[in-house]
Amino acid sequence: MDSRAGVPRYQRLADELSDAIQAGRLPSGARLPSLRQMADQRSISLNTVIAAYRQLEDAGLVVPLPRAGFEVAARLQVPQRSLRDAPSAPTAPSQQAMMARVLRAQQQPQVVDLAFAGPRGRMFYPGAQLQRHTAQALRRGATTLETYARPNASQALIAQIVRRGPRMGLHTVPERILLTHGAMEALQLALRAVTSPGDAVGLEAPSYFNLYPLLSSLGLHAIELPTHPQHGLDVDAVEALLDTTALAALVVMPTVHNPLGCTMPVAAKQRLANLANARQLPVIEDIVYAELQYAEPLEPLLKAFDRDGWIMVCAGFSKTLAPDYRIGWLEGGRFSERIALLKFQSSGAESRLLGDAVAAFLEAGNYEHHLRRLRRLYREQTGRVRQLVAEHFPAATRATEPTGGFLLWLEVPGVDTGGLFERALAEDIVFMPGQVYSRGARYRHCLRLSCCQPLDERYVAAITRVGALAREMADEAPRAC
Amino acid sequence: MDSRAGVPRYQRLADELSDAIQAGRLPSGARLPSLRQMADQRSISLNTVIAAYRQLEDAGLVVPLPRAGFEVAARLQVPQRSLRDAPSAPTAPSQQAMMARVLRAQQQPQVVDLAFAGPRGRMFYPGAQLQRHTAQALRRGATTLETYARPNASQALIAQIVRRGPRMGLHTVPERILLTHGAMEALQLALRAVTSPGDAVGLEAPSYFNLYPLLSSLGLHAIELPTHPQHGLDVDAVEALLDTTALAALVVMPTVHNPLGCTMPVAAKQRLANLANARQLPVIEDIVYAELQYAEPLEPLLKAFDRDGWIMVCAGFSKTLAPDYRIGWLEGGRFSERIALLKFQSSGAESRLLGDAVAAFLEAGNYEHHLRRLRRLYREQTGRVRQLVAEHFPAATRATEPTGGFLLWLEVPGVDTGGLFERALAEDIVFMPGQVYSRGARYRHCLRLSCCQPLDERYVAAITRVGALAREMADEAPRAC
CATH class of the missing domain: 3.90.1150.10 (Aspartate Aminotransferase, domain 1)
Structure with missing residues (x-):
């Protein structure tokens, strides 16, 4: 069975060449076969080859040659050093x-x-479709609008989140999901649930920039951990740190990291999840970019390897679907109940209208x-x-x-x-x-x-x-x- | 000029009697004039008197007598002691x-x-009207839905907040207003803007219950101040405390207190505002119930007496207009810029769609x-x-x-x-x-x-x-x- 049966022919060719270029099998400066040669080699039409080459050109992978043909573009080097090797400096502007x-x-x-x-x-966003679903949610009567938003008011959305979880290895139940004001509030609640002022929290370096002011306003100390630009967090370094230092939590972005764009290898995720469970270390996994992995099938989350609920997942719909609605969610693992109380105490709840609108979009089945x-x-x-x-x-x-x-x-x-x-x-x-x-x-x-x-x-x-x-x-x- | 020209006659009679009862001029057990007597005394119709008496009965101020007529209901005592006199106890359940x-x-x-x-x-809520305004805001095109919510995206709402401010003595500019996720987030941001973990913060006793977990998660120490069930915060006590203790902030609810329902006398508000300005004490004023003052004209806010921007105002539309939308706002005084940065760093922004919907309701002029x-x-x-x-x-x-x-x-x-x-x-x-x-x-x-x-x-x-x-x-x- 060809899992790519629905993918147009030109796209399959473009992907194949793109992979070859990315992997270095087609090095910088290598000349692609001419349009005619390629069409003959593959027994496909000239137009298919043209479309594939144009896409590679658009992606910056190949450049047209002065007279005719294409060659593989000059490749940028990728960064090779993580924090461990990087120069450090004593002072920095605030x-x-x-x-x-x-x-x-x-x-x-x-x-x-x-x-x-x-x-x-x-x-980037399906605004017109979302508009339609929101209008529909709004028409369902004024009752929603006359009722104080309560925590997790949109059970429809929670059902969709639970249903979609297994695509990346998240098997959960509605009771463990909490709707939040964007993934940012999810991070904040998860941190507050497992820390007290004065505690130390492990961060990847580099890390999502808003984590620093957040930690500082909660009185938490950041301990930065080496994170490789291609392989992500160094699990050996986490293990070594835990031998000498009590961490209240570890915040990580193992799947499509911000800012590095990297994804930890599955084996490293497994090791980290096992470590968290063995050492009873609360881990806060930020997955806001995980659905935007380029390659399918999607890589599993760190959470997929969680055994006893030590891993909390922070996510949201702002990057992919509804940037104005600020809908995030949090799978709180073993801390779910404490987190729900914190949410009620810090910002009450999320709009049911907006939650139901996103749920309706997801139910309609166009999200994939x-x-x-x-x-x-x-x-x-x-x-x-x-x-x-x-x-x-x-x-x-x-x-x-x-x-x-x-x-x-x-x-x-x-x-x-x-x-x-x-x-x-x-x-x-x-x-x-x-x-x-x-x-x-x-x-x-x-x-x-x-x-x-x-x-x-x-x-x-x-x-x-x-x-x-x-x-x-x-x-x-x-x-x- | 009769400022109550639009108020129906029965209502005026009911209010007059109600005031007399509340003030003690008509004591518990006093018998009201019979329907006929009252109608004759005032030269009004019997139906007007019936309507007025029924309203007093509904409000629990009078009770019908077994055969005929009404008497003033037994009055509950009001609490008379503030924290200063109240018994304290060493232990309490969490x-x-x-x-x-x-x-x-x-x-x-x-x-x-x-x-x-x-x-x-x-x-309690004008759901149908809000629904109409929301549908209108939604129809204005998908652009809003395809754009990341940015801080203060609904400038229309900010304009309405600024316009309405003077009704309670708040004279401000759009640059000082920040839209927040309910008044609760406003409280959190105001606190974070002026405190660091380890600081002491003054609170009224009793205080809004969610302040305690909030302070504790920010590593702040609560110092409780005597607050009289009828007159509100004891300004003498604040002054005495400031002589011995460094407060990073004071959180108060001077106009319709939760849970006490009291409002500080105007003179006390003036004193407190002057004290805050003289001692450069950041004061966080929670006004979520202030628009629900029973008596008109409305009493001015504490903020009305602020000179140099030491008083921050936290407010929202959840109690009065749009409980599902979670729209709050914060007038940050001299701390406005710092607060805007904190908001961006902790939860990004609020939905422009919802803000514009509330703005449209306010523009339509039915809110008063x-x-x-x-x-x-x-x-x-x-x-x-x-x-x-x-x-x-x-x-x-x-x-x-x-x-x-x-x-x-x-x-x-x-x-x-x-x-x-x-x-x-x-x-x-x-x-x-x-x-x-x-x-x-x-x-x-x-x-x-x-x-x-x-x-x-x-x-x-x-x-x-x-x-x-x-x-x-x-x-x-x-x-x-």
Whole structure:
């Protein structure tokens, strides 16, 4: 049985070549067979080959040759070092002050925003369908609108979450699910459920930037753990740390990491889940990008290997379906009851109207189709931006090859991305500087780009310009860097 | 000019008599003039008098006499002692454990819920109108639904909040307003903006019960301040405390307090505002019930007397207009910018769709009319429940006379309301036991009743039953209590 029976022929060819390029079997500079040769080799039409090659071109994997034909594009290096090897520096400008600057810049309409990890527009969201389902939920009568939102008011949505769980190895029951105000509130509640002020919490480095102010306002100490740009969290390091240090919790993003885009190998997930269960370590697993894994079948979550409920899962629908509705959820494992109380005490509940609208969308059965389209789209978008980086950034730049989602993480040796941020901002361009991804100065030569908007002229010009500014800075820097 | 020109004649008569009763000019047991006498005295129709008397009867202020006529109902005593005089006790069962029990009980459909401060049904909310405005906001196109909710996305709602502010003395600008996930998130953000773990925070005693777990999860120490059941927070006590103790913030509910229902006199508000400005003390003012003040013109907020932005205001639309939408707001005073960053970092933003729907309702101009109806309704409801308490609870019971809102606070001398809670719960009735309103055991003889549901047979039977259980317990108790 061909599991790809529904996939058009040109797409199968494009995927096959793309895999070969990504794996290095077709190296940079290698020439693709001509259109005619390929069509003959495969016994397919010329148009099919043209469509496949055009897609590879769009994804930045191949470039047309001056006269005719295509060659495999120059490949960016991928980052190879995790925290363990990275240089550390004693001082860093305040993460908070930098975040405030990013936020202010994003509010200026003239600024090109390469920082915000929020897609925008009908290219990325099924707005019209969601509108229809919301109108339907609204028509069902005013009763919902005349009733105080209670915790988990939308049982329909919870049923859908439970139903969809097994796709990534999450086998759960409605009683363990709590609807939250976005995945961000889920993270907050999970942390509060298992920590007290003064406790230490393990984080990946780099980590989702909002974890730092959250930990700090809860009086928690962050302990950063080495996380490889391709393989994710170093489980050996977690184990070693646990031998010497009491951790109240560990926060991880094992499947499509933000900002690294990496996914931990299944065996490493298994080891980490076993470790958490053996040591009774509460683990908070953030999966907001997990449904945007490029490759199918989807890799299982860390939670798939949980035995005794030590792993909590934080998720949401903002990245994929309903960015305005701020609907998140939390599978609280053995801490579910405590978490439900905290939710009631800290923000009450979520709107039932919005929950029911999302549930209706999921019930209608178009979500999988939509996700497949998104996966393809984001893979293409990150590929194209990667290509722009290869063309315009300093030659030594490394860029991640994400396993999903729409984020790219760059290392630009010798360039202080805090300084680059200032220069770009002066020209109305904003990106995420590396320094907000760690308490220390480890990532001052790094930056994150979002590829979740139409890659139009304005966007391309902005990336090109940041690249040029980085090249200027690299040229100014002493060679030792 | 008669400011009450639009008020029907029967209502004016009812209000006049009600004021006379509340002020004690018509004492308990006094006989009202007969219907005929009153009609003749005032030169009004018999039907007008009947309507007025019926309303007083509904509000529990008068009772019909066996043969004919009405007399002023037996008045409950109001509580007279604030924390300063109240007995304190060294141990108390965990507030958290008790809250968990209340929450679990509320989820049982067979339970009569006298605890939840959330109105329910078309009697209390304009659901059909809100539905219409929401449908309109939804029809304006899918763009909103395809865009990530950004902080303060509904500028239309912020404009309405700014426009309405002066009604209670709040003169502000859009830049100082932040939309939040209910007033609860506003409280949390305001606290986080001005405190660090380890700080001390002043609270009224009793206080909104959710403040305790919130403070504790932020590593903050609560210092309870004497708060009089009729006059509110004791400003002398605040001043004395500030002379010896560094407070990072003070959380207050000066206008329609939860649970006491009291409002601080204007002069006391002025003193407190001046004190906050002179001592540079951040004050967090919770006004979620302030629009439900029974008397017009509305009393000004504490914030009305703020000079330099030391007072933050937390508010929301859940009690009055849109319980499902969880829309709150925060006027952050001098801390507005820091608060906006915290919001972005902790829960992102609020739904623009829902914000725009509420804005459309406010723009349409029916909110004031709706509020006037609610004020009258809740005054009537609390009056009726007060009367039920007078009839069925132990004779020594005291009950607050709220200045607004829908909550009653009872003192039942000699009765442990924790024990009463257990007995009532065994009969599927839940109320808020006093012990969750303080860290200590001060309020173990107190309880809070919500009067925000139809006072139907089931509700009346539940109140009656709790009263009977309390009488049993009072009879069991040693006389010394």
